[in-house]
Amino acid sequence: MFMPDNYEFICPVKTNSGNRALEHLSFELEALSARKPLIVTDKNVTRRGLIRKMINAFKDSGVTIGIFDSIPDVPDMQLVTELSNIYRNGEHDAIVALGCGSIVDVAKVVNIAVSYNVRILRDLAGDNLIAHPLGPFVLVPTLTGNGYETSKFAFIEDLTFSSYFLMPDLVIVDSRTVKSESVQTTVATTMVALAHATEAYTGPAKNPLADTYAYAAIQYVKENLITVLKKPRDTEGLLALANAASMAGCAFSNMKPGLVHILGETISAMFHIAPGICMGILLPYGMEYTIQMNGYHAYDVLLPLSSFDEYAGTAENLKAGKAVNIMYEMQQDLYTVTGGKIPRTLEEANIPKYMVNDIAEKVFKDGAKEFGVDDYRMVLEHAWEGKPLSWV
Amino acid sequence: MYLPGYYEFYSRVKMIAGHDALEKIPGALSDLHAKKPLIVTDKGVCHAGLIDIVTDAIKNSVTIGAIADDVPQDSDLQIVNRLATLYRENGCDSLIAVGGGSVMDTAKGINIVVSENTDDLMKFSGAGRLKRALKPLIVIPTTAGTGSEATLVAVIADHKRQRKMLFVSYFLVPDAAILDSRMTLSLHPVMTASTAMDALCHAIEAYTCLAKNPLSDSCALAAINLISGNLLKVMRNPGDKDGRLAMATGATLAGMAFSNSMVGMVHTLGHSVGSVCGAPHGMAMSLLLPYGLEYNMHKVDRFIAELLLPLAGSEIFTWTPKHLRAERVIEYVRQLNQGLHEATDGRHARFFKELLDRDGSPMVSKEKLSDIARAALGDGSLFYNPEELDYDDFLMVLEHAWEGVPLDRSRIKKG
Numbered sequence: 001m002f003m004p005d006n007y008e009f010i011c012p013v014k015t016n017s018g019n020r021a022l023e024h025l026s027f028e029l030e031a032l033s034a035r036k037p038l039i040v041t042d043k044n045v046t047r048r049g050l051i052r053k054m055i056n057a058f059k060d061s062g063v064t065i066g067i068f069d070s071i072p073d074v075p076d077m078q079l080v081t082e083l084s085n086i087y088r089n090g091e092h093d094a095i096v097a098l099g100c101g102s103i104v105d106v107a108k109v110v111n112i113a114v115s116y117n118v119r120i121l122r123d124l125a126g127d128n129l130i131a132h133p134l135g136p137f138v139l140v141p142t143l144t145g146n147g148y149e150t151s152k153f154a155f156i157e158d159l160t161f162s163s164y165f166l167m168p169d170l171v172i173v174d175s176r177t178v179k180s181e182s183v184q185t186t187v188a189t190t191m192v193a194l195a196h197a198t199e200a201y202t203g204p205a206k207n208p209l210a211d212t213y214a215y216a217a218i219q220y221v222k223e224n225l226i227t228v229l230k231k232p233r234d235t236e237g238l239l240a241l242a243n244a245a246s247m248a249g250c251a252f253s254n255m256k257p258g259l260v261h262i263l264g265e266t267i268s269a270m271f272h273i274a275p276g277i278c279m280g281i282l283l284p285y286g287m288e289y290t291i292q293m294n295g296y297h298a299y300d301v302l303l304p305l306s307s308f309d310e311y312a313g314t315a316e317n318l319k320a321g322k323a324v325n326i327m328y329e330m331q332q333d334l335y336t337v338t339g340g341k342i343p344r345t346l347e348e349a350n351i352p353k354y355m356v357n358d359i360a361e362k363v364f365k366d367g368a369k370e371f372g373v374d375d376y377r378m379v380l381e382h383a384w385e386g387k388p389l390s391w392v
Numbered sequence: 393m394y395l396p397g398y399y400e401f402y403s404r405v406k407m408i409a410g411h412d413a414l415e416k417i418p419g420a421l422s423d424l425h426a427k428k429p430l431i432v433t434d435k436g437v438c439h440a441g442l443i444d445i446v447t448d449a450i451k452n453s454v455t456i457g458a459i460a461d462d463v464p465q466d467s468d469l470q471i472v473n474r475l476a477t478l479y480r481e482n483g484c485d486s487l488i489a490v491g492g493g494s495v496m497d498t499a500k501g502i503n504i505v506v507s508e509n510t511d512d513l514m515k516f517s518g519a520g521r522l523k524r525a526l527k528p529l530i531v532i533p534t535t536a537g538t539g540s541e542a543t544l545v546a547v548i549a550d551h552k553r554q555r556k557m558l559f560v561s562y563f564l565v566p567d568a569a570i571l572d573s574r575m576t577l578s579l580h581p582v583m584t585a586s587t588a589m590d591a592l593c594h595a596i597e598a599y600t601c602l603a604k605n606p607l608s609d610s611c612a613l614a615a616i617n618l619i620s621g622n623l624l625k626v627m628r629n630p631g632d633k634d635g636r637l638a639m640a641t642g643a644t645l646a647g648m649a650f651s652n653s654m655v656g657m658v659h660t661l662g663h664s665v666g667s668v669c670g671a672p673h674g675m676a677m678s679l680l681l682p683y684g685l686e687y688n689m690h691k692v693d694r695f696i697a698e699l700l701l702p703l704a705g706s707e708i709f710t711w712t713p714k715h716l717r718a719e720r721v722i723e724y725v726r727q728l729n730q731g732l733h734e735a736t737d738g739r740h741a742r743f744f745k746e747l748l749d750r751d752g753s754p755m756v757s758k759e760k761l762s763d764i765a766r767a768a769l770g771d772g773s774l775f776y777n778p779e780e781l782d783y784d785d786f787l788m789v790l791e792h793a794w795e796g797v798p799l800d801r802s803r804i805k806k807g
Contacts, residue, residue: 001617003638006410011403014562015607018398031562033524132425208618208641209407212610212648219393220606240395243606308698312706 002206002297009209010164011250013150017173017243022054025096025138026061028170032136034094036064038087040107041098042071045142053176054098054140066090071103076157079106080121084113094136097168098177100145100189108154108166111137122159130163139168143178143242144185146275147192150249167253171246178242180232183338187225188276190241193248194221195279195286199258200251202290202298207254214251218304220244222330229337260286262368263376266359271351280334281346284327285382288389289375291320298323321390328388345386356380399605402562403648405542409571409641411633414449417488417530420568421454424528426486428457430479432499433490435461437534440578446490446532457484463491467498469550469557472513476505486528489566490575492587493538493673496531500546500564503529513548519560529566534575535587536639538673539594539647541569556667558772565651571640573633581627584639585732585740586674588623591643592616593658593677596699597684598649600692601656601776608653611645617702618642623728627735656777658684661789664767669756671747678732679743682725683789685718686799690806691778693718700724743796761790780805 016024029037041051046069058065068083087095087110095114097107113121115134124130141149148154150171154161180186197217200210220240228237252261263286264279291298299319303311305326314322334342343349346356360377382389408416421429433443438461447456460475479487479502489499504516507526516522531541540546546559576584595615598608619642626635661684662676685696697717701709704724712720732740741747744756756764765786768774774781781789785805792799 001614001621001638003618003634003641005634005637006413008406008408008416010406014400014402014404016398016400018396021398031523131423207409208614208645212607212614212645215614216393216606216610220395223393236395240393243395247607308701308709312701312709 001208002300004205004207007205007207007209009207009254011167011213011254012164012169013167013246013250014170015173015243015246016170017239019175021172021174022057022140022176025172026058026063028138029063029094029136032094032169034136036066036090036092037094037096037138038066038068038083038090038092039096039098040071040083040103040110041067041069042103043069045069045099045103048181050098050142050177066092071099071106073102075102075106077121080109080113080156083110087114094138096138096140098140099142100149104139104149105154105156107137109156109161111135111166112161125159125161127162130161130165132165134165137168139171140177141171141173141242141246142181143189143238143245144181145189145192145245147196147245147249147252150246152253164253167250173239173242173246175235175239178238180228180238183229183341184274184277186228186241187280187334187338187342188274189245190221190225190276191280191283192276193217193241193245195260195264195276195283196252197221197244197248198283198287198301199260200248200255201301201304202287203255203258205255206297210251210254213247215304217244217247217251218301222305222326226330226333226337229334256370257368258286259289259371259375259379262363262370263359263380266363266366267346267351270359270362271349273349277343277349280331281343281349282379282383284324284331285379285389287324287327289379291324292389302326324388346380346384347386351384353384356384393606394604394609396605399603401605401607401652403542403565403652404562405566406568407571407644408568409637411573411637413570413572414446414532414574417450417570418453420530420570421486421528424486424567426528428455428482428484429486429488429530430457430475430482430484430502431459431488431490432463432475432495432502433459433461434463434495437461437491437495440534442534442575443490445574446488457482463495463498465494467494467501467546467548469513469548469552472498472501472505472548473511476502479506486530489529489531490534492533492535493540496533496538496540496566497546497548499529499531500559501548503527503564504559514550514557517557517559521559522561522563524563526563530568530570531566532570532572532575533640533643535579535583535643536576536636537587537591537643537647539591539643539650541566542644542647543651545651569644571637571644573636573640576636576640577631577633579630581630582736582739584626584630585623585736586672586678587643588619588639589678589681589729589732590674591646592619593681594646594650594655595619595642596681597655597658598646598653599699600685600688600695600778601654602778603653603776604695605653608649611649612653613702615642615645615649616699618645620703620728621705624731624735627732654776655773656684657687657774657781657789659773660768660771660777660781661764661786661793663771663773664764665744665756668764668767669760671744671755675741675747678729679741679747680793682722682729683793683799685722685725686801687781687789687804688778689718689801690804696721744790744794745796756794758794761787761794764790
């Protein structure tokens with residue numbers, strides 16, 4: 001097993017997962033010395049009846065809850081100020097985010113605002129500028145995430161906040177809240193998790209601690225995504241995928257972003273395609289690329305992607321190749337099972353070929369200098385055409 | 393991968409590991425807003441020169457409040473109270489524990505006393521009695537190991553009242569664990585073997601007992617892989633820094649696993665042998681491990697079989713037919729104990745009959761087995777074992793483990 005010469009790892013997130021996990025919420029809040037949580041969510045979540053389910057879980061607990069369900073897709077600092085006031089005026093002592101994406105970003109930034117002075121909020125944007133623990137923050141995710149929910153990141157307007165104190169104290173994964181909303185969102189959420197977990201597991205900062213979260217995430221995705229798409233009411237499968245999303249965010253927070261993440265996020269922003277769909281296209285090509293580079297550890301990602309028997313019975317020099325094959329096959333299965341809804345290539349995602357160069361240059365210009373422009377371009381070209389790197 | 397109907401997993405300790413991880417302590421203390429630590433350790437660690445290595449690494453950037461080096465073999469209420477007073481007298485604001493399980497447990501105990509400002513530690517014994525965060529605690533394990541750097545438990549003995557008190561709370565988990573290869577380079581071969589087997593046991597029990605979950609499973613598999621892959625290497629070459637770091641990482645991972653998934657009958661019996669006969673914990677674990685696996689086999693053979701891969705590697709796994717893998721695991725553990733027995737010139741015991749103390753006297757007499765079996769009945773870890781055990785079952789297992797004879801499977805109750 002790979003052992004680095006030195007490593008650091010932290011994951012302050014507690015996981016409660018499974019049947020009636022929501023019913024534990026009031027007890028867990030008390031353990032965090034909180035009695036009056038403010039629940040933040042959006043209209044979509046409310047419409048789907050999830051708020052009602054959460055309220056029912058609190059029913060007999062004696063806890064007073066406040067609810068704000070108008071978080072928009074693109075929130076701004078004004079909203080943060082508004083929510084901070086609601087929090088303070090209502091004398092709340094914890095934030096519970098019900099949902100994913102911008103709901104979680106807002107919850108995290110509001111948490112900073114109410115734990116520090118809201119005027120200096122902008123000054124805390126950046127890496128590790130938050131020096132003290134924040135107020136209690138619980139995440140109840142849906143299956144609509146962008147990969148950042150359990151991570152140390154929060155985004156609002158043009159600001160990026162990064163600190164381990166932003167990671168939720170507790171994530172509650174409950175079957176009632178992690179239903180499949182659509183094929184697109186389920187695939188997008190899951191493929192972000194797979195990409196992040198894979199890049200953590202095979203990247204230059206690989207370490208046994210991050211591997212524990214990444215390993216479980218990769219396994220759960222591989223074992224459950226296709227089956228859940230075939231049978232959308234597979235409760236256990238959905239729970240596994242939601243677990244994967246949560247675990248991947250934890251592993252991801254301990255790594256520098258990898259090639260697939262960097263390219264995927266850029267394409268997503270440029271073409272308004274969910275990051276997970278972009279990363280899902282790029283993942284096998286990105287993996288081929290990292291195998292070709294020295295010092296990366298792709299061979300043992302075969303273990304969570306296959307089985308003990310297949311891993312043990314595959315020669316060392318063939319393990320990495322097999323892992324990549326599994327990625328390509330998974331991509332093909334996604335395409336088939338969804339009747340062609342999930343693109344396998346950048347071409348199928350309607351990205352014009354001439355833009356490939358622009359994407360590569362933008363990524364490089366935006367500051368992602370881990371890899372060269374030519375490397376970005378090469379991976380993108382192959383991912384556009386659908387031609388594995390090894391064919392050259 | 394197995395997904396339980398419901399599970400919880402929490403491992404908040406920050407890991408800082410490497411060949412010069414100690415030098416990162418000032419940064420870790422500053423992140424925790426701590427300035428004046430009390431260093432808690434024992435004479436063995438001091439004499440091995442390890443405290444000097446630690447203080448050399450930090451003294452230019454940290455004001456050390458005091459160094460307390462008189463923690464005994466197992467942590468004790470009187471010491472906890474005395475060191476809490478030392479902490480207060482020196483205006484300390486944090487704790488650094490350098491040592492094995494007892495030192496770390498003592499530090500956890502001191503932390504309760506100084507954080508809750510109490511004069512009665514026992515008020516907080518049991519589970520869930522702590523309601524808020526304690527003072528910053530950094531631990532530097534010097535064995536590989538008990539895993540206490542990652543666990544939510546502390547065991548403190550009250551020698552006056554002749555009882556052991558168990559403290560269980562997430563607030564007891566240290567803020568940071570420093571794994572530095574220098575801390576175990578000079579670990580005596582007998583200790584290397586027994587603490588490694590303790591860790592292996594933690595991981596195997598976490599993986600096969602009733603509270604297993606995906607994250608503890610992940611930790612356990614990695615722990616078994618690292619420990620099994622490096623133990624005999626560091627026995628042969630104690631100065632193997634990479635090997636020592638791998639062992640330390642494995643032990644911490646094992647601690648994370650069992651902190652979240654608990655343990656089973658091997659620990660139940662091991663605790664009891666320890667309390668009745670004073671048998672060293674790790675040694676008791678290693679020789680009881682194959683018996684625990686034999687006993688639980690009919691309930692969890694499919695999980696035991698999976699362990700053959702991290703334990704023995706791809707070749708043995710592939711060459712062993714599926715239905716024989718679980719048995720092969722037991723065989724492998726026995727072979728491992730045999731290898732350790734030879735590597736320590738017989739001091740690593742394979743069965744209780746040959747477990748001797750420093751003067752060469754047997755530590756576990758056959759007459760004591762009934763007392764041990766009786767003590768085992770009251771141990772909480774039994775709750776998570778896949779199969780039930782009553783007094784007769786315990787006695788049966790102990791008799792076999794005393795003699796060194798594999799368990800007679802026909803005598804296992806199938807509950």
